[in-house]
Every structure is written in C-alpha cells, then in structure tokens.
Amino acid sequence: MQGKRRNCMYSVGDFIVHPGQGVCRVEAIDTSDTPTYHLMPTHGRNPMLIKYPVASEDNLRPVVSAEEANGLINNICEMELDPFTDRSAVLEEKHFKKAIRHGSCKDVVRIAKTFRSRIQDAQSSHKKAPVIYERIYKEAQERSLSELSCALDESPDQITARFQAALS
Numbered sequence: 001m002q003g004k005r006r007n008c009m010y011s012v013g014d015f016i017v018h019p020g021q022g023v024c025r026v027e028a029i030d031t032s033d034t035p036t037y038h039l040m041p042t043h044g045r046n047p048m049l050i051k052y053p054v055a056s057e058d059n060l061r062p063v064v065s066a067e068e069a070n071g072l073i074n075n076i077c078e079m080e081l082d083p084f085t086d087r088s089a090v091l092e093e094k095h096f097k098k099a100i101r102h103g104s105c106k107d108v109v110r111i112a113k114t115f116r117s118r119i120q121d122a123q124s125s126h127k128k129a130p131v132i133y134e135r136i137y138k139e140a141q142e143r144s145l146s147e148l149s150c151a152l153d154e155s156p157d158q159i160t161a162r163f164q165a166a167l168s
Contacts, residue, residue, distance in 0.1 A: 008054055010037065015063040015150050019101040021050060023063060023146045029054070043146040064105045069151035072109050073159070076166050079106075082114040093132045100140050105147050112140035 010016055014026045016039070024039035027049065035054035041047040052060070064072070072079075086092040096115075100108050115137035122129035145156040152159065 008035065008037070009057050010060070010062075015042070016060045017063060017105075017147060018050065018052065019059055022143050023150045024050065042150060043142070059102075061104075063147055064151050066151050068105070069148045072106055072148065073162050073166055076109070076113065076163060079110055079113055081117055082110050089130060089132050093136060096136045097139065100136075100143055105144060105151075108140050108144045108147070112137060112144050115140065 008029055010026050010029075012026050012028060016024055016026060018024045018039060018041070021039070021041045021044070023042045025042060026037055027040045028038040030036045030038065030051070037052045037054060037057070037060075039050040039052055041050070082096075084092070084095055086095065096111055100111060103111075115133050118133050119129040119137060122133070145159050148154075148159045149156045154162075
C-alpha cells in the first residue's frame, strides 16, 4: 500500500524561515519516496545546503511580507517589551531562544527590543549587563535583521538605520 503523496507548501525560489538556520531560499524540492526541501541559508559565514523533510514543513514559515516588515519598523516605539523573567538565568535564556527559533518576526523584534532595553538599563545603572542578555540580544537582532532585509530587499545596515530613525 502506498502512502499519500503530499503537496508541498513552498516552491523553488521561496524564502522561508528555518527554526535553526533562519532565512533560507528553497533551492530544489526532491519528490522521491521521502520528499525533502533543499534549503540554502541566506546569511552566515559558510552556508551549507540543508535537506529538510516536507513532512516537517509545519516547522517552517514564510518570510514576512514587505508591508508587515515596514509596519514592524515603523511601529517599533509602540511595541511592548516582553515581560517574561525567570529566577534562573538559564531558564530565561532557554525561553527566549525557543521563542527566537519558533516565533514570528514580530516576536523576534520584540525580544531584540526587550534585551536592548535591559542592557541599556544595566549600563545606565553603571553595571555590566549579564552575558546572557548580550547573547539573546545578538541572536534576536541577527535573526530579525536577516528576515527584514530579505522581506524589504535591503541590507541589514539599512534596516538598522531605519530602526534607529524610527526610535529617535
């Protein structure tokens, strides 16, 4: 008995967000017995082709639209900070890293804004921000900049400048 052949949600050329690798371009779709997407990360030092099972495509999501991306940048000042805290720094880091991997672009931008604020609060009190704050901020910033730059066809530096303009 043969299993049902599954229709692919994405097509060659689509940009999607992979939970571990961030923004990737669908390079090919292998439709053999176990269909797989061939994904190429768009950012990173040495991107390598990823074979990702079509059966797990629910873990992938499309890159935000240009309209949504512009909305996130233009409304950054109104965006609430994420109130989550935990008495354990390890559990707090685990919570936010999971949200970065599996959340929406808006979630990731909110996390970057939250940790930018937490780092600034520590610095304004003449304290050094915890290392996990720096790690979470860097990961959220890189993930959000890569997705927004893909959506708007601009460089990460241009997106950063747009955020800075919106915040001033």
